[in-house]
Amino acid sequence: MTCTIHARGLRYAYPGGHLALAGVDLTVQHGERVAVLGPNGAGKTTLMLHLNGLLLGDGELRIGGVVAGPDTVADLRAGVGLVFQDPDDQLFMPTVREDVAFGPLNLGLGAQEAMRRVDEALGAVGMRAVADRAPHELSMGQRRRVAIATVLAMRPQLLVLDEPSANLDPRARRELLAVLDALDTTLLVVTHDLAFAARLCERAVVLDAGRVMADGPCDELLADAALLAAHDLELPEGFDPLRARRAAA
Amino acid sequence: MSGLGPHDLALASVAGDPGSPIHRRDPRSKLLALVAVTLVAVSTPATAWPVYAGCAAVLAGVAVAARVTPATIWHRARVVLPLVLFAAAFIPFVREGHVVGSVGPFDVTAEGLETFAGVAAKTAIGTVSAVLIGATTSFPDVLRALERLRAPRLFVLIAMLTYRYAFVVAGEVRRMRTAMRARAYRPRHALQAGPVGHAASALFLRAHARGERIYLAMAARGFTGTMPQAVPLRLGAADVLFLAAAAVPP
Structure with a gap:
């Protein structure tokens, strides 16, 4: 089994001096689905930007x-x-179509292969019908699915999503959940939507003040009321993560 | 929901019959043909009326073949035409020559009227050419044509992003205006216009922040400074024929 993410003591301070990552230790195995939870300003987005090389911090990251x-x-x-x-x-x-082709073409693929990837990626998110439409003509749910297709077309070994369920109505959220559930990639989902995390991910990591504060099975972490309260996280009223997990299984 | 509704940017959308022989031409042939018509019109002497008539006949032919109605052309041309014609309207008064009449204290000269008519014809031909390109070619196709015709790539990239984000920024403006109105903001005189300035600066800051995020999203998918080309264009015999038919007669 290949180790997909291996971070040890990952630190990053923004030019203003704000320490966003204060020594992150995280290992994610190939094929895992991990929810990254935490309050605003915990360093979730900064961590995400490191995974793709958009930010380069100190410490070890493989x-x-x-x-x-x-x-x-x-x-x-x-x-x-x-x-x-x-x-x-x-x-x-x-x-x-051009947007989904952007990544594959940047990888140096020929136009024909890029178009095959476009078709495949749009098919994976159920959006083939909108290939020739302009992004502004799509609904928020459709745009979100197309955005996922733009990276699927690059066939990444790791897919990182930042707040995928934000601003979606219940139906679009449900459809997105089904699309992500059908993917065969290692997933890292940064979210505040704990119910979404519980449905999709078997493992969760709580990030706060630039450090991993908790790491374990998603349903167990979400059932720990004291842990959630300590990191400004909150389950929807009446939501039982253990039962949700059993239902999903 | 961000972005504009279907009617807000209708001036930039394709009109007429999308299946017409004009709509189906390679965008490069349309761009070159209609730019050629404009160049002929603007570079011709002011009183060469047969040339203007030739240009107008070509444009009329294109409009009829593409089923773009005079109402559509007028609706789009009126954004530009009145402004230019307003500036040109002073020519009959300032050009020296044979006086043929007067408006109040100002004399009108025959030479001035002639020049005005020439300028008006050139303006109308140029504007209608642009309107016909816009009505028969989608904006992305115009950009692709420009790129293949070796227009500076940076220029094409800026035009592309401007087009894409005009919808997003316009949506933000609309939401901001609604939010201001929802809190009973109804300026009655200039001194109450301050909040509009604050909204404009907020919009600028948001647009700037969005620009940074877009760059990150581009870099995340391997962007290194050159835009890849995805959709191929095909210049066929019919396209060349159209180019010749449109550009040669004037």
Whole structure:
């Protein structure tokens, strides 16, 4: 089994001096689905930007055997797909097809192979019908799914999603859950939506003040009321994570 | 939901019959043909009326073949035409020559009227050419054509991002305006316009922050400074024929 993420003592301070990551230790195995939970300002997004080489911090970070550094940025971007919180940031090309092709073409694939990848990725999120539409013509739920397709087309070994269920109505949220559940990739889901995390991920990590504060099975962590309260996390009223897990299984 | 509704940017959308022989032409042939018509019109002497008539005939032919109605052309052209014609309207008064009449204290000269008519014809032909490109070619296709015609890639990239994010920024403006109105903001005189300035600066900051996030999203998918090309264009015999048919007669 390949070790997908291996971080030891990962630290990062923004130019203003704010220490966003204060020594993150995290190991994620190939094929795992891990929810990254934590309050605002915990360092979740900063960690996500490290996984793709957009930020380079101090300490040790290996993704699928590649050591993160200035020379391996291209490999990290090919192997790790980031889906940003606001699909309008991610979808910048005039049409969906061109946007989904953007990543594969940057990987150096030919136009024909890129178009095959586009078709495959849009198929995986059920969005083939909108290939020739402009992103602004799509609903928020459709945009989110297309944003996921833009990175799936690069066939990443690790998919990292930032708040995937934000601003979605219940139906779009349910459809997104089904799309993600059907994926065969290692998943890291950064979210405040604990019910979403419980349905999708078997493991959860609580990040706060730039450190991993708890790491364990998602349902057990979410059942620990004291832990959640200590890190400003809250389950929806009446939600039972253990029962949700059993129902999902 | 961000972005504009279907009617807000209708001026930039394709009109007429999308299946017409004009709509189906390679965007490069349309761009070159209609730019050629404009160049002929603007570079011709002011009183070369047969040339203007030739240009107008080509444009009319294109409009009829593409089923773009005069109402659509007028609806789009009126954004530009009145402004230019307003500036040109002073020419009959300032150009010296044979006086043929007067408006109040200002004399109108025959030479001035002639120049005005020439400028008006050039403006109308240029504007209608642009309107017909816009009505028969989607904006992404115009960008692709520009790129293949070796327009500076940075220029094309900026135009592309501007087009894409015009919808997003317009959506933000609309939501901000709604939020201001929802808190009973109804300016009655200039001194109450301050909040509009604050909203504009907030919009600028948001656009700047969004620009940074877009760059991150591009870099995350391997962007290193050059845009890859995804959708191929095909220039066929019919496209060349159209280009020749449109650009040669004037």
